[in-house]
Amino acid sequence: MGQPRKELTPDRSPLHLWGSELRAWRDRRGLSLAKMGELIRYNASYLARIERGERKPPRELAEIVDRELNTSGALLRLWNLVDPNPNEIRHANHVANQADHVANTSQVVASVAHLPAESEEAGITVPCRTSDGGIIFVTLPRRTFLSGLGLSAVTAAVTGPPAIAQARSVPLAGAAAPDLNPAEHFRQLRQVLIDNDNLLGPLRTIPTVEAQISAIQQLRQVHGGSDGRDLLYIQTQYAEFCGWLHHDAGNFQASRYWLDRALEWSYATGDIDITTYILARKGQLAGDMGDAITAIGVSTAAKAQARPDTKLGAIAATYAAYGHALAKDPTASARALDDAQTILSTLDLDPSSPWGTWMDSSYVDVHRARSHHVLGDHRRAAEGFQNAIIGLPSGYHRDRGVYLARESLAHAGAKEIEQAATVGLQALSIAQATSSARIITELTRLDGQLERWGSIPAVSEFRDTFDEIVAHQA
Structure with missing residues (x-):
């Protein structure tokens, strides 16, 4: 051996x-x-x-x-994060390239803002079922990838029109103003990337976000004062976002790495709100990793330091509630969720606040449904996910897929087999479009739970479709 x-x-x-x-x-x-x-x-x-x-x-x-x-x-x-030395890095699209020097802000914006063009040899990352039934994500050459998964639409949305994809000097919309300060450029680009992630999922967004973090680190070497502080803050936001993207892509180790970097940088900003938010996000990640103790501990710490006039306390309480559910403590879970709802109901919200713009009563109800499922109350869980899906605003395509996948699992737990398969198929179509590992992971569990009912037509259709989408390891 x-x-x-x-x-x-x-x-x-x-x-x-x-x-x-x-x-x-x-x-x-x-x-x-x-x-x-x-x-x-x-x-x-x-x-x-x-x-x-x-x-x-x-x-x-x-x-x-x-x-x-x-x-x-x-x-x-x-590699640029391993050794971000501008005197050593000379890459065609890097801010340290002499042709686009960091001292010239408009040129920097042009050189780092573009999304990468795709060639026929570029990789497409797809889910693959391993021999032991697990799911990994592998990269295949584009020319050999199966047609019919919406890749033409994905490529067009990510790379933009051919003229933009090929022209290295064309920035994203909103980034061309010559008087735009560096931090504001990256704020605008981050919002574009968030929108892109909401529609298409993380796999096409991660490389660009990691490249922007490297670019921000380069710019901080030549910008001091208020510009330098603003860049540190936006660098922290990008790191947290990168942690989220890896989280959704199923790479928990990379997610934890980027959240740790974000937390470290957040202390240097001196902004208690961003530190609190990242702590809460670490609690969310721990919950999704099945680590109840860390989920409870980190989320409780975040809630304790959350300012009362923000949504941060409600966010932290919600993630703590799921930790309590994992620990099989229904009383503590319900208490934390009720606490989150109370915080939301008493807030006089500042519309300009950036924290938890997505956080509302429906989001708390989603986690209440999720906790019901963990605690074995599957019918209440399914009903909760159904209500959450109805209340989702437009544009949250991937979240709808996640909720559908969880609803299907709740139906399976309640022995509502045909409905589980039907809802699972709806989630599967969204998984195809977004490459969300969260959806695929939930549906992998569903596939295993439905195996014994393979003779039911709806189940057979779901499992056959799932096998078409998720390749098998050779």
């Missing part, structure tokens, strides 16, 4: 995260360290040290593995 693989620690630093991502891409391509070493002509033991975060990868290596593993630029973009 070979030696067990050393567990990696991507949370420790960008260097360790890069090594972990290198191993993940190598695994996706089915390469051992020895095989990859032969492919790129590097010593396998040297590559092993890089994967463990013991050695800093040179940029040349990052370029080689990015090309040979066909990561569509992911490893190269992440």
Whole structure:
């Protein structure tokens, strides 16, 4: 037997995260360290040290593995976080490139704002069922990817018209004003990326967000005073957003890494609200990871420091409630949810407040339904998700898919099998469009629960469609 693989620690630093991502891409391509070493002509033991975060990868290596593993630029973009030194980085689209120097704000905006163009060899990330029944996400060349999954629409929405996709100097809408300060540019771009994520899911948004964090870090080296403080704040917001994108994509380790970075940077901003919000988000992540103790502890800490005139206390209480449900404490869960509703009902909201614009009574009810499901009250859970779906505002396409998937699981728990399969199919169509790992993960559980009822036509249709969308590991 070979030696067990050393567990990696991507949370420790960008260097360790890069090594972990290198191993993940190598695994996706089915390469051992020895095989990859032969492919790129590097010593396998040297590559092993890089994967463990013991050695800093040179940029040349990052370029080689990015090309040979066909990561569509992911490893190269992440390398910029490992060594964000403007004197060493010379990349065609990086703010440190001499052709687009950071001292010229309009040129910087043009060089970093574009979304990357796609080629026929660019990767498409799709869900794949492993031999043990789990789900992983793998990247396939675009030209070999199955048609019929809406990829033409996805590509058009992300890359924009061909003229914009090909022109490196064309910024996104709202970024061309010559007097636009750097932080305001990134605020506007962040909103575009949030809208893009709401419609299409995280996989097409993550590389751009990570690239913007690197660009902001570069700009902070030459901007001091109020501009520098504003850039630190927006850098913190981008890191939190990146944590959310990885969370939705099912990469909990990367999500935790970015939330930890966001929390660290938030203390430097001196803004208690953003620190509180990130703490609450860490509680949400812990809940989705099934870690009840951390979900309760971190969310309770966030609630304790939340200012009373914001929605932050309600957000934190809601995530604490789910932690209590995971801990099988229905009384504490209900109390926390009631507390969240009370906070919302007594707030005199400031319409200009950026915190929890999506947070309302319906959102609390969603988590009440989710808690009912965890605690075994499946019919009440299904009814709660149905009401939440009715109340969703337009534009929350992916959230609708998540709620539908959870409703289908609640129906399955209540032994309402045909309805579970029917609702599951609706969620599956949204999963196709958004590549949301949250939806796919819930539907994977549903697929397993429905297996014994495969002779029912609705179940058979769901499971056949699911198998068409989710590839099987060879």
